[in-house]
Amino acid sequence: MQPRRLLTVIALIFTLISVGGYQWHKSEYPALAKAPNMETVNKPFKAASVQFNPILNERDKNVDELLKVTEEAFKKGARLVVAPEMSTTGYYYADRESIKPFVDTIPGKTTAAFEKIAKKYNSYIVFGMPEVDKSSDLYYNSAALVGPEGYIGKYRKTQMWESETHWGAWGDLGVPVFDTKLGKIAINICMDSAYSETARLAGIQGADILAFPTNSSAQAISALPARAQQNGMYVVSANRSNTENGFHMIGGSAIWSPEGKKLAEAPVVMTPKEDVNETTVTYATIDPKQYENENKQMLQKRRPELYKELMQTVAPWDYTKNTTPHDITAAALQYEPVIGDKDRNKEKITSLIKEAKTENPELNLVVLPELSLTGPVTGMDKKEIGPLAEDTSGETVQFFAGLAKQYQVSIVAGLIEKQSNKLFNSAILFSEDGKIAGSYQKTHLNKSDETWASAGSSLPVFKTKALGTIGILVGEDAAYPEAAGVLAVKRADIIAIPSAWNGQYGGEMEINKIVSANPYPEGSMVTWDAVAIGAQAYTVVANYVGTDNKYLGRSSLYTLDPLYALDQPAAASADKEEALVVKFTTIQPTAWFNQEMLILSRQPAYFKPLIEE
Template sequence: MVSSPFKVASVQFNPILNERDKNIEELLKVTEQAFKEGARLVVAPEMATTGYYYANREAIKPFVDTIPGKTTAAFAKLAKKYNSYVVFGMPEVDGKTDLYYNSAALVGPEGYVGKYRKTQMWETEMHWGAWGDLGVPVFDTKIGKIAINICMDSAYSETARLAGIQGADILAFPTNSSAQAISALPARAQQNGMYVVSANRSNTEVGFHMIGGSAIWSPEGDKLAEAKVVMTESEDIDEPTITYATIDPKNFDNKNKEYLEGRRPELYKDLMLTVAPWDYTKNTTPHDVVAAALQYEPVIGNKEKNKEKIERLIKEAKLKDSKLNLVVLPELSSTGPVNNLHKNEIKKLAEEANGETTQFIAKLAKEYQVSIVFGMVEQENNHLFNTAILISEDGQTVGKYQKTHLNKSDKKWAKEGSTLSVFETKSLGKIGVLLGEDAQYPEASSVLAVKRADIIAIPSAWNGQYGGEMQINKTVSANTYPEGSMVTWDAVAIGAQAYTVVANYVGTKEEYAGRSSLYTLDPLYALDQPVVASANKEEALIVKFKTIQPDAWFNQELLILSRQPAYFKPLIQEN
């Protein structure tokens, strides 16, 4: 396998509907141009040989081809000549069943390498195409392990994760995106420690506008290169645009890929469930929520000082908005992070779940008539847990969650939890809880979605050890993400279609990074607005939202109905 850095190219190519032969001829020319410039991998858009919109099987029938077939053979000659690879989208016909698929082919110097059939389809192609039935194969090539996802696949974290757990180095991503698909890509790159090469269109077809913004993302979620974004039909760019970046194979082994070893497949069995539309356990009543995410500088190990800060900030929040009904505190709220304490010191700080800290929080909940999510060092049966507890406004314990994905510091003193939990409340609906590093594992938030969490609370102690600032083009989102928005937390909210409230610390020698926040269901198409606090100020960030959003074009109900768990089985299988 190549060990030196190499160039890759994203071809923002705009096919003409119903002109397959002409499109292939033009795409071959553009691909050769990129090869001549030294690209070892070229990625072209979804349905690049035909255009995208076809009303039914009869409409697309004249333009399908087998894979392998005439189309792949034409690209194979080019790939062999330049000792390079190309991925392009096309409608495929299966020679045995005569079924059609929205597919992408990988062709290289050795000829046809493999294909991918789109797993998570959008409504348009469902009128002529069958659901993909190949899973997410990963292909060993001379330039690394390459997997393919297509467009709507990126709305479901599982599809890219299937590539990640097989060790994919590069995800080729053909798309015809109006915003959603390409906006998910930095999270998919980061969650799986792989490069992503995306190719979109930049024009309008049968009233559907595709916004360009083809990009190459690093395994850290950094944007390496991006084509122009065109948000309106008046800005259409019909001619091809080639965007180049460099991939370094030395970065195929990276910190984010190492995090995959922390997965806990035994906890993810619910990913295989689809209860909708007959799920009688789901909440069907939207709730108006006024939440406060508290951030403060913890005094490590000093419960009394931290309690003073907690009470002061809750009081301030209630004074700002009397309708406040939910408060989320940072991880290990009363002790502060205990990373640098000896285990014996941590034991002295530990309490049972109904101990004095819980009683203190219950008193605040009743006094201020708010539900509170807080964290503590819990002692249970001679074990210590990093625990979060939800207290209702009447001071009752609704439930507790023990952190399931421990970081290196946690593992020195804490036992792993064994359940991903969603709690039922009368006033707020269903609340799921994640703690700190749990948010890195998209399977965890997907399980909470299957369990129909309306809200996800994330008490955190974050100083940049995972995730990173969002780098999507600001013009892509109708409601702009605030400065300091964090990829990982946003991916929880959009991926689970659950409003997500994050509370984080500021300050200390560990330089906790603040940015407590609300992440929402759909800022891209102007449904709602994320909100982010400062990086260094003690404050109660107050946010407002209405849960469920039953009338939105995409919501948790539609997410659950449209996901394809039959192909998720590798995610729940233990090594």
């Protein structure tokens, strides 16, 4: 079955069966229930992000004003408009009583008002609002989708921020994807983006566009390039640009391509002094021809059988987790490999480690690129690769064991591992005494790997005295957020990524530089940063430079929270042989958001589609 057809079937199945144990009733999703034969838009069309700032407690005035703004965007040619989270009421409510006068059903009076203009202009709008469920009298932070055919569907926020939990219930609809004339549209809201799973649920159902209403101070909008790229879908985000009850929202509403490229962005306002209370509308073109893309095709190579831990929530008193922060001084080595020449590569590696240790006596972790001694074997056939393979008693293991013991450092290094009659793209963790502390076999193979390597069958973590708990991903593993998610559930304090990256996945980060209190370095890479932020684990990446394959360097450290000034990412050059030395302290138990907070706030009941094979 072709990938597109398969994704379409999956999307249809999701409209008929339960998600996380909750059924999508026909009465709630009339457009899906009728499955209309709509004329699909094949030509590029204009999308509008409406940076709208509602007045707290003024629902009717807000709805009237948002209708005017939306109609103006429609008149200017927008076929899709996205408005912010809670755009009909304002955001902050202390409890159920305070928000009670302003909630509405979905569908209801509010959606009916937008149906009229959507039909008039043959266009669509997604907007956030507080919803009341008549049957249960529960309130939800929701968003509605309205189009020419009327009310289409709704989404209830899955991953709520703390302030909403004082009046609202956790979303219970999963992440539905709606067929429209413009393509398949899904919705996430604000804090959802801190958890890769919510956008991924849209991605595996074939979503072409993710509408993203938000009230963000930085974190939510900064994750969007990764969410677009990981799932091969456009993202249209709408934020606010003013301050409400002391909470400042920074604007920066943006539209992102399926490659994670910024197509358009509203101004960013980092302080209340810069508040823009007026509405700002930002436009960009969405091209349906880009709905089918390499990033979306990568979804077909997911390994759901490896992701079962995503469904687990470990209780707060988890006695297996590491509770002791470790001071780490790490070196990410990058060099130009001499392909197939282990001796020459040994010289380069030894020299870089010696220099790093001499200048930093406290150095206790070294990470090397994948297949560290042989160099990448792209273009070789299995017969050529065979003689380079070895088991864990071979030359490579002996060499790195000796280096680890000599320099009293833990080392993560890669090799072509021979096990029985199979070959693996593997990485081994050596402790400072030269012993093997753990080994990992790459689980998500690229096209070159597939010509010679077998895929690994697990995503382990390794507990050590010197480092705490460390997980390993190799190369393309990093492009699958589920892999980092599993390592987070297993409480990895550090993730090491031996890599051979020449641009085959990911790309340079394009978030507005002023959004992060501690600036990202030049050449920062979306995929690697998403591993660190998504798993809340310090992530050390080692990459090659040069060769005919034009490896892009940028060996790096990605951290837990540079946005709010907790820590500082770092990156090496794009083309020089060097050891990037970085320092950090793991766990960060007092930070406002860390791995503990991530694990305890996840809503895995709705993640089940991610682990179904």
